[in-house]
Amino acid sequence: MEVTEAVAIEHGLKKEEFSKICELLKRIPNLTELAIFSAMWNEHCSYKSSRKHLKKMHTKGKEVIQGPGENAGVIDIGDDDAIVFKIESHNHPSFIEPYQGAATGVGGIMRDVFTMGARPIANLNSIHFGSPQHKKTRNLLRGVVKGIGGYGNCIGVPTIAGQTTFDESYNGNILVNAMTLGLVNKNKIFYSKAAGLDKPVIYVGSKTGRDGIHGASMASATFDDKIEEKKPTVQVGDPFTEKLLLEACLELMADNSIIAIQDMGAAGLTSSSVEMASKGNLGIELNLSEVPCREEKMTPYEIMLSESQERMLIVLEKGKEEHAKKIFDKWNLDFAVIGKTTNSKKIELIFDSKKVAEIPIDLLAENAPIYDRPWKKTKLPQKLKFDKDEFKSLKLSDCLKKILSNSNISDKKWIWDQYDHTVMGDTIQKPGGDAGVVRVHGTNKAVAASVDSSALYCFSHPLTGGKQIVCESYRNLISVGAKPIAITNCLNFGNPEKEKNMGEFVECVEGISEASKYLDFPVVSGNVSFYNETKDKGIKPTPTIGGVGLIPDYQQMLTMDFKTEGNLVYVIGKTDGHLDQSIFARELLNEKKGPPPTVNLFNEKNIGETVLELSRKNLIMSCHDVSLGGILTAVSKMCIKGKKGIKINTLKGLTNKYEYFFGEDQARYIIEIPKDSLKKVNDILNKYSVHFDELGTVNGQSIEYKDDINLPIEELADAHKYWLKKYMDS
Amino acid sequence: MRSSVIIFPGSNCDRDMDVALKKFGFKNQMVWHNDQSIPKSDLIVLPGGFSYGDYLRCGSIASKSKIIKSVIDFANSGGLVLGICNGFQILTETGLLNGILQQNKFLNFICSNVYVKVKDKQNKYFKDLKKDLLELHIAHNEGNYFCSDDELKSLEDNSQIAVTYCGVDGTENEATNPNGAIKNIAGIFNKNKNVLGMMPHPERMIDKYLSGEDGSLFFKNILDNFK
Numbered sequence: 001m002e003v004t005e006a007v008a009i010e011h012g013l014k015k016e017e018f019s020k021i022c023e024l025l026k027r028i029p030n031l032t033e034l035a036i037f038s039a040m041w042n043e044h045c046s047y048k049s050s051r052k053h054l055k056k057m058h059t060k061g062k063e064v065i066q067g068p069g070e071n072a073g074v075i076d077i078g079d080d081d082a083i084v085f086k087i088e089s090h091n092h093p094s095f096i097e098p099y100q101g102a103a104t105g106v107g108g109i110m111r112d113v114f115t116m117g118a119r120p121i122a123n124l125n126s127i128h129f130g131s132p133q134h135k136k137t138r139n140l141l142r143g144v145v146k147g148i149g150g151y152g153n154c155i156g157v158p159t160i161a162g163q164t165t166f167d168e169s170y171n172g173n174i175l176v177n178a179m180t181l182g183l184v185n186k187n188k189i190f191y192s193k194a195a196g197l198d199k200p201v202i203y204v205g206s207k208t209g210r211d212g213i214h215g216a217s218m219a220s221a222t223f224d225d226k227i228e229e230k231k232p233t234v235q236v237g238d239p240f241t242e243k244l245l246l247e248a249c250l251e252l253m254a255d256n257s258i259i260a261i262q263d264m265g266a267a268g269l270t271s272s273s274v275e276m277a278s279k280g281n282l283g284i285e286l287n288l289s290e291v292p293c294r295e296e297k298m299t300p301y302e303i304m305l306s307e308s309q310e311r312m313l314i315v316l317e318k319g320k321e322e323h324a325k326k327i328f329d330k331w332n333l334d335f336a337v338i339g340k341t342t343n344s345k346k347i348e349l350i351f352d353s354k355k356v357a358e359i360p361i362d363l364l365a366e367n368a369p370i371y372d373r374p375w376k377k378t379k380l381p382q383k384l385k386f387d388k389d390e391f392k393s394l395k396l397s398d399c400l401k402k403i404l405s406n407s408n409i410s411d412k413k414w415i416w417d418q419y420d421h422t423v424m425g426d427t428i429q430k431p432g433g434d435a436g437v438v439r440v441h442g443t444n445k446a447v448a449a450s451v452d453s454s455a456l457y458c459f460s461h462p463l464t465g466g467k468q469i470v471c472e473s474y475r476n477l478i479s480v481g482a483k484p485i486a487i488t489n490c491l492n493f494g495n496p497e498k499e500k501n502m503g504e505f506v507e508c509v510e511g512i513s514e515a516s517k518y519l520d521f522p523v524v525s526g527n528v529s530f531y532n533e534t535k536d537k538g539i540k541p542t543p544t545i546g547g548v549g550l551i552p553d554y555q556q557m558l559t560m561d562f563k564t565e566g567n568l569v570y571v572i573g574k575t576d577g578h579l580d581q582s583i584f585a586r587e588l589l590n591e592k593k594g595p596p597p598t599v600n601l602f603n604e605k606n607i608g609e610t611v612l613e614l615s616r617k618n619l620i621m622s623c624h625d626v627s628l629g630g631i632l633t634a635v636s637k638m639c640i641k642g643k644k645g646i647k648i649n650t651l652k653g654l655t656n657k658y659e660y661f662f663g664e665d666q667a668r669y670i671i672e673i674p675k676d677s678l679k680k681v682n683d684i685l686n687k688y689s690v691h692f693d694e695l696g697t698v699n700g701q702s703i704e705y706k707d708d709i710n711l712p713i714e715e716l717a718d719a720h721k722y723w724l725k726k727y728m729d730s
Numbered sequence: 731m732r733s734s735v736i737i738f739p740g741s742n743c744d745r746d747m748d749v750a751l752k753k754f755g756f757k758n759q760m761v762w763h764n765d766q767s768i769p770k771s772d773l774i775v776l777p778g779g780f781s782y783g784d785y786l787r788c789g790s791i792a793s794k795s796k797i798i799k800s801v802i803d804f805a806n807s808g809g810l811v812l813g814i815c816n817g818f819q820i821l822t823e824t825g826l827l828n829g830i831l832q833q834n835k836f837l838n839f840i841c842s843n844v845y846v847k848v849k850d851k852q853n854k855y856f857k858d859l860k861k862d863l864l865e866l867h868i869a870h871n872e873g874n875y876f877c878s879d880d881e882l883k884s885l886e887d888n889s890q891i892a893v894t895y896c897g898v899d900g901t902e903n904e905a906t907n908p909n910g911a912i913k914n915i916a917g918i919f920n921k922n923k924n925v926l927g928m929m930p931h932p933e934r935m936i937d938k939y940l941s942g943e944d945g946s947l948f949f950k951n952i953l954d955n956f957k
Contacts, residue, residue: 146839150839240785241783243739331739422869422941423934427941430941
């Protein structure tokens with residue numbers, strides 16, 4: 001086939017990009033070369049719209065061993081232990097084929113982690129679906145959950161936490177973000193930077209098939225009516241092979257045979273070989289006739305673009321080939337020497353003894369286009385003036401039940417019962433808490449992790465929303481007694497070629513950056529997913545934050561369930577009663593305007609550190625952060641989990657009870673205090689000038705507030721627990 | 731007491747089982763599926779996981795693996811063989827245990843705490859166990875035990891039903907049956923009661939920070955009965 005501008009455009013390249021390629025190469029590329037450019041220059045691999053702004057992220061910290069730019073980020077958790085973690089999107093494929101899309105998302109992120117020498121110890125996911133009324137939602141949800149479970153359960157890594165939301169803006173573009181944490185000795189971390197000349201380049205894992213060709217380009221485009229036709233671009237996962245690959249790689253990593261290793265993810269062999277050579281400032285020569293193929297007569301074009309799963313590329317020390325091959329043979333995996341490192345600084349491909357492609361590496365990596373796309377600022381919406389007289393017709397207890405059974409608040413047990421969350425025998429906080437917690441095997445330490453996003457806040461005001469999610473992640477970790485250490489982010493946005501969407505991205509990134517810097521909660525890895533748009537309708541901006549924290553002694557872990565009758569319950573942090581953008585405003589007043597709650601970073605940090613000190617001194621028995629749905633929602637969950645009631649004190653002065661109970665002000669926690677710790681707790685709160693309200697006392701089997709609320713816990717639990725199950729069964 | 735845990739490609743509870751056995755004092759060793767023989771053992775454990783990807787049918791490829799002949803010989807000579815989850819599935823595929831494990835009734839993977847009733851204590855696993863109800867943990871997609879009427883009758887007549895799913899108060903009915911297993915069966919013995927297969931994972935319940943501690947009783951009891 002002759003390469004023309006039209007062929008380039010079919011490959012997802014822009015007209016100007018094609019001219020630039022011809023200019024840089026000083027000739028017209030052949031079809032294989034064009035394919036390589038299209039794979040490397042698409043949004044998914046090149047970050048061409050986002051790179052300029054991602055540079056602003058706060059990425060340094062004293063625990064950071066490796067920040068963004070590697071397969072995953074790495075943090076130090078003491079005693080030579082390090083945690084490798086990253087979150088990644090698999091949105092486009094999951095909408096086209098939910099089971100395989102979600103499954104390979106999980107497989108891909110786990111490979112990113114064990115590529116670095118770490119054994120995966122926990123999985124998390126953040127999944128977002130269209131309105132529950134939308135005809136596709138139920139099947140997409142069922143498929144995604146089965147796909148995530150099918151892959152993670154088979155590998156034997158526990159899925160310890162997650163987040164599920166429903167919003168009509170995801171009707172045509174669901175989001176599937178998967179996160180993995182791995183444990184590694186900090187002196188035995190493996191990187192993707194090739195080094196040394198004439199070193200063997202090894203292909204291991206599954207054979208290469210025709211699946212997933214153009215996957216990365218598909219993920220860099222918006223959807224239209226014909227998305228069903230894109231099904232062949234979705235990869236097919238084989239968790240069994242991945243389990244073997246994991247064990248084989250870790251076995252080979254026990255000694256010093258590997259110089260560099262990179263998984264074949266998006267854009268498969270193309271991206272992995274180019275990245276390794278580029279980082280090492282080397283060239284690479286690959287003989288594609290040596291690549292193990294699943295199907296007959298595969299062309300260089302197909303081999304280079306295939307996104308078949310469960311494959312790795314390794315640069316090995318010379319002379320270690322036999323040793324390495326033995327290990328992969330033991331695990332019944334393909335092993336082939338397919339090339340070598342060179343000093344040409346080019347990628348050179350040989351097929352049937354003929355050279356079929358030759359491209360200078362820098363054209364694919366550093367010289368890939370970078371765009372400074374125009375963007376529009378989002379103004380802070382005017383604060384709404386609610387007619388408080390209108391509230392009076394609403395009964396508090398009805399409001400509470402309605403909120404607890406809201407699709408975005410209700411219990412997600414139906415989902416996480418399908419994920420193995422206890423394999424590996426170290427899960428000490430299961431899904432359903434503020435964060436999942438796993439022990440660092442054989443030590444007293446435990447690692448906490450949480451995934452969060454707040455699309456409604458980000459849509460209303462991206463800058464505030466960006467800050468808010470970082471704070472929410474911070475609070476979720478503190479609520480389980482963990483010191484927040486670092487985050488990974490998955491930035492899900494609409495079409496960057498639209499000023500509004502680009503503006504949402506820029507300002508969310510700014511917000512994330514500002515908060516993470518202030519809280520000393522650096523970003524160590526992440527991924528950007530643009531073009532979440534179908535037929536001109538984009539998603540609400542949905543940056544997802546995956547936070548990781550450390551509990552030095554796992555016996556100090558906190559949970560949210562109320563423990564003991566008679567204990568006092570405090571709200572830590574000040575409640576102003578911010579109802580704009582709250583669940584209360586949306587669900588009960590049908591009001592969707594107004595600004596998100598203000599984020600005060602000083603308060604977040606001061607209050608967070610204070611709560612952490614209370615937990616380190618063993619002064620509190622349970623803790624939960626106050627977020628969506630406000631105080632009454634938070635306290636209800638503590639009651640339901642602990643199967644205990646609360647008697648709430650009469651509110652002081654002129655406080656409006658609706659604003660107080662349902663307002664979504666930030667930087668707040670609810671804590672349970674045994675009476676004999678009360679003085680010490682008060683002293684610490686006063687020492688740091690932290691505002692607190694005495695909310696009530698753990699008492700009986702009902703939530704009681706004056707004559708307004710008297711709800712048995714069982715009734716609350718019914719409202720909270722069964723929405724999703726009923727929805728899925730209907 | 732010496733134990734051996736067999737690792738098949740795709741096993742994923744092998745380490746958990748190793749940790750649990752050693753914690754209670756077993757001298758445990760790991761055995762690779764391609765080995766010809768098993769070191770001298772008093773107990774052989776087939777751990778949970780997805781042996782050979784559970785392709786074809788759960789446990790079926792493992793039941794034809796190289797090491798299995800030694801396991802069968804060991805069982806036939808009266809040695810203790812314990813199969814948990816995928817291990818139970820493998821044992822039914824080898825024919826050491828009757829019946830089959832079908833997909834769960836509600837067609838979903840289930841990961842959850844369950845209560846099981848110990849139905850028989852005349853065996854080396856549960857003899858003198860101080861509790862009649864254990865809180866254990868299941869995590870499976872194919873745990874729905876099924877067998878023919880004749881096989882069921884024979885299981886009942888020979889007291890080969892080891893544990894059944896029940897409520898916290900011991901009630902056995904549809905509501906306390908997580909996967910649709912016939913007669914709420916969670917685990918069974920062979921005729922000699924030296925081979926035990928069960929879906930629940932005792933190795934995930936071995937300290938109070940995990941889902942519970944009743945798994946500890948199970949392992950300690952095997953040791954006590956050995957002494």
